[in-house]
Structures are given as structure tokens and as C-alpha cells.
Amino acid sequence: MVQSLDTMIETPSQTAGPYVHIGCIPSFAGLPGVYPEDLGLSPIAPGAKGQVITITGAVIDGTGWALRDAMMESWQPDAAGRFAGQDGADPAVSGFCRFAADKDSGLFTLTTVKPGPVPHRSGGVQAPHISLWIVARGINIGLSTRIYFEDEDNSADPLLSRIEQRPRVDTLIAKKTAEGQYRFDIRLQGDNETVFLDI
Amino acid sequence: MKDMTDNGETDAGPLIPRQRHMHPVPYDPEYKTSVPRSPKWPLLSMESTPSEETGPRFGHSLLGPLDNNLILNFSKDGSPAIGERILMHGRVLDENARPVPHTLVEIWQANAGGRYRHVKDNYLAPLDPNFGGCGRTITDAEGRYQFLTIRPGAYPWPNRANDWRPMHIHISVFGHSFGQRLITQMYFEGDPLIDRCPIAATIKERSQLDRLVAPLDMARARPLDFLAYKFDIVLRGRRQTMFENRLEGM
Ligand SMILES: [Fe+3]
Numbered sequence: 001m002v003q004s005l006d007t008m009i010e011t012p013s014q015t016a017g018p019y020v021h022i023g024c025i026p027s028f029a030g031l032p033g034v035y036p037e038d039l040g041l042s043p044i045a046p047g048a049k050g051q052v053i054t055i056t057g058a059v060i061d062g063t064g065w066a067l068r069d070a071m072m073e074s075w076q077p078d079a080a081g082r083f084a085g086q087d088g089a090d091p092a093v094s095g096f097c098r099f100a101a102d103k104d105s106g107l108f109t110l111t112t113v114k115p116g117p118v119p120h121r122s123g124g125v126q127a128p129h130i131s132l133w134i135v136a137r138g139i140n141i142g143l144s145t146r147i148y149f150e151d152e153d154n155s156a157d158p159l160l161s162r163i164e165q166r167p168r169v170d171t172l173i174a175k176k177t178a179e180g181q182y183r184f185d186i187r188l189q190g191d192n193e194t195v196f197l198d199i
Numbered sequence: 200m201k202d203m204t205d206n207g208e209t210d211a212g213p214l215i216p217r218q219r220h221m222h223p224v225p226y227d228p229e230y231k232t233s234v235p236r237s238p239k240w241p242l243l244s245m246e247s248t249p250s251e252e253t254g255p256r257f258g259h260s261l262l263g264p265l266d267n268n269l270i271l272n273f274s275k276d277g278s279p280a281i282g283e284r285i286l287m288h289g290r291v292l293d294e295n296a297r298p299v300p301h302t303l304v305e306i307w308q309a310n311a312g313g314r315y316r317h318v319k320d321n322y323l324a325p326l327d328p329n330f331g332g333c334g335r336t337i338t339d340a341e342g343r344y345q346f347l348t349i350r351p352g353a354y355p356w357p358n359r360a361n362d363w364r365p366m367h368i369h370i371s372v373f374g375h376s377f378g379q380r381l382i383t384q385m386y387f388e389g390d391p392l393i394d395r396c397p398i399a400a401t402i403k404e405r406s407q408l409d410r411l412v413a414p415l416d417m418a419r420a421r422p423l424d425f426l427a428y429k430f431d432i433v434l435r436g437r438r439q440t441m442f443e444n445r446l447e448g449m
Contacts, residue, residue: 007215008294008433012222012407014384015233015398016369019315023307023333023369030318034272034331035263039303040255062235069319075254075377083253096255103318118249121213131250133380138232140223140401142382146250159245168240188236198217198242199251199378 013142016135020071021100028100040098043074043112048092050079050113055147055174055182058106059134062189066106070136073098074110074147076129081116114149120158127157129172134186144197147184148173159197168195212438214247214378215294223401230397231358251378252437257303259337266335269308269348273316273331280330282311282349284425287385287413290342291372294436298342304432305335305371306346313352313364322354347425353392365392365399374434385430386412 021029025038044052058066074097077083078090093113101108110130118126130147148154150173163169171194174182186194225237265272270279287306291299309315309332312324316332330349338344348368355363367384374380386393393399393412402408419427 006296007436008292008296009218009221009407009410010294010435011381011383011410011431011433012402012404013381014223014369014401014411015230016371016382017384018319019307019317020369020382022315022317022331023305023335023371026331026333029316031316031331031333034333035266035335039257039261039305065235067236073380075250077249083249085253085256094255120248121246126248126250129250131377133377135382136236138230138234138236140225140227140230140233140237140398141219142380143238144251144378159243159248162243162245189239193238193240195240196238196242198219198244199214199247 013140015137015140016071016142018069018137020069020135024071025098025100038098040073040096043076043093043095043097045092045094048078048113049090050116051180053112053114053180053182055110055112055184057108057184057186059101059108059136059186060188064190067101067136068103068106070101070108070134071098072100072108073133074112075131075133076112076115077118079113079116081118122158124156124158126159127154128152129157132186143188144199145186145194146172146197149176149182150174151176163195171195214251214376215436215438216244217435221404221407224403227397227401229359230401233401247378252376254373254375254377254379256301256375257337257373261303262335262337267344267346269306269330269332269334269346272334274329278329280310280349281327282330284347285350286345286347286419286421286425286427287368287430288343288345288416288419288427289430289432291338291344291374291432291434292342293374293379293434295439297436298338298340299374299434300338300340300342302338302375303335303373304338304344305333306348306368307333308348308351308368309354311349311352313354324352324354350387353390358397362397363392363395365390365396370430370432372432372434376435376437379434381432381434383432384411385428387428388412388414
């Protein structure tokens, strides 16, 4: 026998289930009226500095079918790379957004400001990116990934550099479809499976 | 990045890596929907960065007076929701056994008959006109939270031929870092459906599943009013840095 450690173990996850919207986006569930408005409707307020962009996409399962019941959260810094609460952060950028796949099409839309680069502990700089967390029925522990941008310099990003199979890097890069418009699909499984993070 | 908690301590240092084997397996054929929705490639592991170490904060001004009272927060005329009245309470801690103060906790659940108020739930059991099924609160300085609600009913779901979910309440917790984000479910002590549930069984480490089963807590039950169940939640911690002459982080 040995002494026991003081550290505790994280509570295990369970799937968010098909009715996650009741708790997280009640209006989407057809349940208005409990709260004045859903949490995290937008990561930006009027006057946010930087380029306003729209990212559209779908969460696609191993059969090629877009999930209709996925819920996502995004977290990002402002256009200068500062997170809410940090010194000098843009007060019009909360950086947090909650959004759901559309019930009919499976498409999601995120409108935000393009984030700035963020320093890395090692001294390098992380290319502009948005952190994304995905939960749904059938997903037993929330999936983490990142949205990078094809019109940014991603060459020295520490996370992208760690992806050994270089073709997979592409799964984390949003494609520019028009000025300020990007497409970002998340593939849970199968060809071009998205790189998910343990971070 | 400095991130002061109300204990006057600084959240610093990288997040402690997740012990993935203490969580449910992503792919489990007994839970059929997980089959096409589970990644097959290994996750990319890396030390956390400010993107994971920071996170959204929500203030108490967000909350309405009935947000943590599901018995009354959807009632049109003050009539209480139907069902066994219960208090769900506990603490949010991190892996270093420190309380996580001022963090948002959200819950959602079926009504006493096992029916959700959701456009996609068409189970036979009736809706309760006075029960919405969602609530939220923010932990206090010691990480404590509580909800007054009704005991949710078990319900059948399409999976294997005759699967039923045990009574459960879904819980979402933020912590102070986006990398701490957690959604889980609370089960109730003594429910025979827990051991028959393929979703509960996605957790292969029995001692970990046991941590999702809330004990009856008669010390907090109020006579002639409600029973109580205690449910503590542990979020990822951050590595302590005693031997480094500077705080990790930025
Ligand atoms: Fe449920």
C-alpha cells in the first residue's frame, strides 16, 4: 500500500442527449419564457473592433448525415488576441457563443469578429483561431476542436504543427467563400475526420 | 493572464490532462447513436494554452429569482409543478479539491411522468403545464449550488428493444476555463434502471459511474416539504507550481 493522493478525479461526462437545448438554448427547444433570453446568443456586441465574419457549416456523422441535434459553444479572443477579462480586452467582445445545428438543414451559423493571434506559453504565437466544443446525443464526452482561417498565416501555429498526418491539418481550416464568409464542416468520423483535441 | 478567484488564489498553470479512461468510451455499440458519432482517430494531445485556460464568466445579475426553482419557474399562476419535491444540492470543486466559486450551473430534466418539454419529445406521458424543465444558478464563494425541483420520471427511448433511462437530471458546468467545460447527468440512489442503462454503461470504470449517483441526504431534507439529494461535481484542475519562482501562464 502507498499513501493516497490529495488530488480528486474529474467527474465523468455523460452525453448531453437529444434535449440539451432545454437547458442550454431553451427557445430552440420551444421553451421560451423561463429566462429573458438564451445564454450566449452572440459573442460580440455592437461596436466590436475588427472584421465581422460569418462561419457556416454542419456537423456530419460517419454516414455523411448532418446532425440536426448538435449544440456548439465557441470561445475566442477579440481582434487583438485578448480574452474577455484580460487587461485591454475589447468590452464589446464576450468571446462566447452558443449555437445549434438547424432542425431541418443541420446547418449552423456563427457571426463574430475574426480573432487575433494569441501568445503561446512556449514564447511562440498561435495563429488566429476559435475554440469549439460540440455536444449531442451519441457524443459521450464533448468534442473539442478549433477553427483556423485559410487566409491567415498558419505556418508557425504550435497546434497545427503537431499534426503528423499533414492532410488532416486541412480539417481545422475554415474555407473562405466570400469576403467575411467562411465554411467550416465538422466530420465526426470517416473520410476527412476532423482533428479533435485532448487539450 | 491573471485570473483571480475569490479565494485570493490565482488560477495559473496548465490544465491537468483529462484521464480519458475515467470518462465514458466514445464508441459503444450498446448505445447505438454513438456508433456513427464517435471519432475513430486518436485525439490530438497538447498542453493547454490561453484558449483553454480562459473561459466565459457569468455574473449573478444574469439570474432571475426563480431560476433555480424548477417547481415554480415555469408556472403561469403560481401553481407548483407536479411531482415529488426534491432539493438537489452540492459543490463544484476542482481536482485540487478547491471550490470553484461563481460558476454557472445549468440543469434540464423530464417532468414527473418522464416527458421533456421539447419540440422533439412526443412520449405518451403528458406535459405538466406548470413545468418547463430547465434551471440555472451560480455557485457561491464556497462552490455550493442548489436547485429545488421535482423528481424526474424514467422514460423509454429508442435504442435496444426496451431501453429505459433511469431517473436523471442533466447538468452543465462551466468552471473558469473553457477546457473545464463539462456536461454530465445525475442519477438517484437506489434506481434499478441505472444498471440496465446503456448510456450509464458507457462509463466502464464502476467507481466513476457511482460518482454520478446522488445519495439521499436526509440532513438537508425539509420535513413535510422536500427530500434532498447531494451531488458534488469535480472539474479539471490546474497544475500547481510551488517550485517555480514565477506563475505559469502569462
Ligand atoms: Fe434525459
